[in-house]
Amino acid sequence: MIDFAALKRDRRAALAATAGLGVLLALAPFLIGAAAGATWLRILDFALLYIMLALGLNIVVGFAGLLDMGYIAFYGVGAYLYALLASPHFGLHWPVWAILPTGALVAGLFGVLLGAPTLRLRGDYLAIVTLGFGEIIRIFLNNLNAPINITNGPQGISGIDPIHFGSVSLAKPIDIFGFSLPSLHAYYYLFLLLALGIVFVTIRLENSRIGRAWVAIREDEIAAKACGINTRNIKLLAFAMGASFGGVAGGLFAGFQAFVSPESFSLMESVMVLCMVVLGGMGNIFGVILGGALLTILPEVFRHSAGPVQQAIFGKVLLDPEALRMLLFGLALIVVMLYRPAGLWPSTRRRQEFKGSAA
Amino acid sequence: MDIFIQQVINGLVLGSIYALVALGYTMVYGIMGLINFAHGEVVMIGAMVALTVISMLSDSGLPGIVIALIGLGAALPVCMGTGFAIERIAYRPLRRAPKLAPLITAIGVSIVLQNLAMLIWGRNYHAFPPILPTSEHEIFGATITGLQIAIIVIAALMMAGLILLVQRTKLGRAMRATAENPPIAQLMGVDINRVISLTFVIGSALAAVAGLMVSANYSIAHYYMGFILGLKAFTAAVLGGIGNIAGAMLGGILLGLIESLGAGYIGDLTGGFLGSHYQDVFAFFVLICVLVFRPSGLVGEKVAERA
Numbered sequence: 001m002i003d004f005a006a007l008k009r010d011r012r013a014a015l016a017a018t019a020g021l022g023v024l025l026a027l028a029p030f031l032i033g034a035a036a037g038a039t040w041l042r043i044l045d046f047a048l049l050y051i052m053l054a055l056g057l058n059i060v061v062g063f064a065g066l067l068d069m070g071y072i073a074f075y076g077v078g079a080y081l082y083a084l085l086a087s088p089h090f091g092l093h094w095p096v097w098a099i100l101p102t103g104a105l106v107a108g109l110f111g112v113l114l115g116a117p118t119l120r121l122r123g124d125y126l127a128i129v130t131l132g133f134g135e136i137i138r139i140f141l142n143n144l145n146a147p148i149n150i151t152n153g154p155q156g157i158s159g160i161d162p163i164h165f166g167s168v169s170l171a172k173p174i175d176i177f178g179f180s181l182p183s184l185h186a187y188y189y190l191f192l193l194l195a196l197g198i199v200f201v202t203i204r205l206e207n208s209r210i211g212r213a214w215v216a217i218r219e220d221e222i223a224a225k226a227c228g229i230n231t232r233n234i235k236l237l238a239f240a241m242g243a244s245f246g247g248v249a250g251g252l253f254a255g256f257q258a259f260v261s262p263e264s265f266s267l268m269e270s271v272m273v274l275c276m277v278v279l280g281g282m283g284n285i286f287g288v289i290l291g292g293a294l295l296t297i298l299p300e301v302f303r304h305s306a307g308p309v310q311q312a313i314f315g316k317v318l319l320d321p322e323a324l325r326m327l328l329f330g331l332a333l334i335v336v337m338l339y340r341p342a343g344l345w346p347s348t349r350r351r352q353e354f355k356g357s358a359a
Numbered sequence: 360m361d362i363f364i365q366q367v368i369n370g371l372v373l374g375s376i377y378a379l380v381a382l383g384y385t386m387v388y389g390i391m392g393l394i395n396f397a398h399g400e401v402v403m404i405g406a407m408v409a410l411t412v413i414s415m416l417s418d419s420g421l422p423g424i425v426i427a428l429i430g431l432g433a434a435l436p437v438c439m440g441t442g443f444a445i446e447r448i449a450y451r452p453l454r455r456a457p458k459l460a461p462l463i464t465a466i467g468v469s470i471v472l473q474n475l476a477m478l479i480w481g482r483n484y485h486a487f488p489p490i491l492p493t494s495e496h497e498i499f500g501a502t503i504t505g506l507q508i509a510i511i512v513i514a515a516l517m518m519a520g521l522i523l524l525v526q527r528t529k530l531g532r533a534m535r536a537t538a539e540n541p542p543i544a545q546l547m548g549v550d551i552n553r554v555i556s557l558t559f560v561i562g563s564a565l566a567a568v569a570g571l572m573v574s575a576n577y578s579i580a581h582y583y584m585g586f587i588l589g590l591k592a593f594t595a596a597v598l599g600g601i602g603n604i605a606g607a608m609l610g611g612i613l614l615g616l617i618e619s620l621g622a623g624y625i626g627d628l629t630g631g632f633l634g635s636h637y638q639d640v641f642a643f644f645v646l647i648c649v650l651v652f653r654p655s656g657l658v659g660e661k662v663a664e665r666a
Contacts (some may be wrong), residue, residue, distance in 0.1 A: 126655060331467065
């Protein structure tokens with residue numbers, strides 16, 4: 001795709017490319033807002049949230065090779081924590097800077113809680129246990145409105161405080177030196193900042209002792225153990241790390257939506273995030289970002305075109321646009337995987353592996 | 360006590376259906392090491408096709424049993440064809456690919472089938488016409504319907520047939536050889552492509568029967584029913600030890616019993632704190648406990664850690 005090797009050799013080109021990307025990311029909300037309107041700006045904000053989620057799951061699945069199919073539970077934990085600590089439901093109104101770290105911590109604890117009993121499990125057994133764990137969390141969120149009302153059950157919690165810093169609320173246009181920054185733009189910059197933070201942490205982790213230990217466990221757990229890696233702690237760390245990223249994203253989601261309900265944390269969501277990781281290119285941070293962006297935007301493109309295109313061709317809407325959109329999405333998943341089984345943008349190591357096994 | 364017996368009966372009926380579906384998962388997993396995520400949708404398609412045919416014939420005056428059999432006769436080939444096509448399109452090209460790639464295509468197939476069903480049959484629930492005779496029998500103070508007896512008996516017969524097929528026939532031997540080691544099986548003259556295709560077809564046939572059973576038992580069918588049913592059946596297969604046929608049957612029956620007993624007694628056990636809507640929590644909790652102590656399922660062979 002992009003010739004990274006050349007960029008590495010030429011520092012000035014690298015600098016220019018980074019600057020270009022920076023300008024593009026900074027201007028993106030204005031360009032998209034002007035070209036496509038607020039709907040797509042909102043989708044862009046969601047894409048950033050999903051990218052954070054996908055990066056978190058990538059640590060567990062991509063780096064450490066632990067197939068987690070209940071990942072959305074941590075997103076849910078983060079979101080509900082925000083909802084409980086900053087809404088009229090309990091009358092608590094904690095500030096954001098206190099909630100997000102708490103959310104990361106609590107989600108991380110849940111990650112350890114899930115990881116600890118599953119250390120001995122491998123592959124598909126791990127998949128089904130994590131899946132069960134995700135469902136258990138969702139069912140509890142759905143039913144903990146009696147005997148004590150904690151989560152408000154299926155109705156969810158509404159009226160959540162928007163993300164705000166002091167008196168500056170991101171839900172309203174922000175005045176900066178006489179220039180008004182709309183809410184969706186402000187959220188975009190906040191999410192972008194945090195997403196970049198997560199990207200930075202992930203890149204640093206990947207090239208650290210811990211990151212190499214994860215890869216070693218993924219490749220061969222017994223050999224990793226023999227090399228002196230404390231596989232138990234390192235695996236738990238992967239779960240906790242991935243979960244805490246999910247928790248942060250969940251908190252942001254709750255503040256952004258101002259509403260949470262158990263419906264947002266179904267198994268299908270876990271599956272979607274997993275698809276982002278695998279389809280983008282497991283283990284490669286840029287691939288995962290691509291996967292996250294693509295799988296958030298693609299269904300929306302289908303949503304906005306499924307009805308009108310039929311209208312234009314047949315003069316009326318013949319097929320249920322909602323079903324048609326998911327049908328096309330499913331087909332896209334199949335086709336991409338058939339033609340690029342290692343993902344759209346695989347990590348160098350996986351690309352080599354795949355070549356090796358295909359030969 | 361009669362409540363207990365009643366729950367056991369309900370659990371056995373549910374468990375028989377889970378077991379039939381779980382067999383589809385476990386056969387495919389045993390042979391290819393792949394979770395056939397789309398299997399639940401095959402069950403759904405079986406239920407929908409059977410229900411459509413049965414609804415069309417419900418006024419024809421034919422006896423109920425005959426109509427049900429015609430419905431099944433329509434569902435079987437459709438499901439078998441679907442299973443065959445799934446393997447050909449979504450799994451065969453990826454047999455040498457990284458392990459998660461077929462998982463994603465499976466999810467894709469599942470989404471496609473679900474939405475295809477939604478386009479064909481709409482979003483509404485379809486009621487199963489009351490064509491089957493409703494006779495009730497008393498056992499130890501609990502009631503069991505003729506339909507429930509039929510479900511348990513038919514499921515048992517099909518499972519027995521499957522065991523005979525796998526243990527006694529030439530195809531069964533080829534299946535076991537392929538499960539053991541595909542390249543070596545191929546060297547011994549087994550056409551593994553054919554064996555794998557047939558595995559999918561057989562699993563899908565079981566799914567068609569299970570689909571008819573579910574929709575008849577609950578008098579309802581819906582385009583989304585395959586998802587949760589598949590999830591439960593897969594859980595059952597893992598509970599028993601995935602890849603193991605006897606394990607899938609045991610896991611299915613056990614999961615059915617756990618669910619219905621759990622739903623019946625969870626309120627008493629927790630002093631009314633948790634109600635019957637926690638029945639799924641109960642099922643998954645048992646699953647996690649079993650796997651923590653027996654990481655390869657109840658009757659799964661202990662897989663040697665790779666050297």
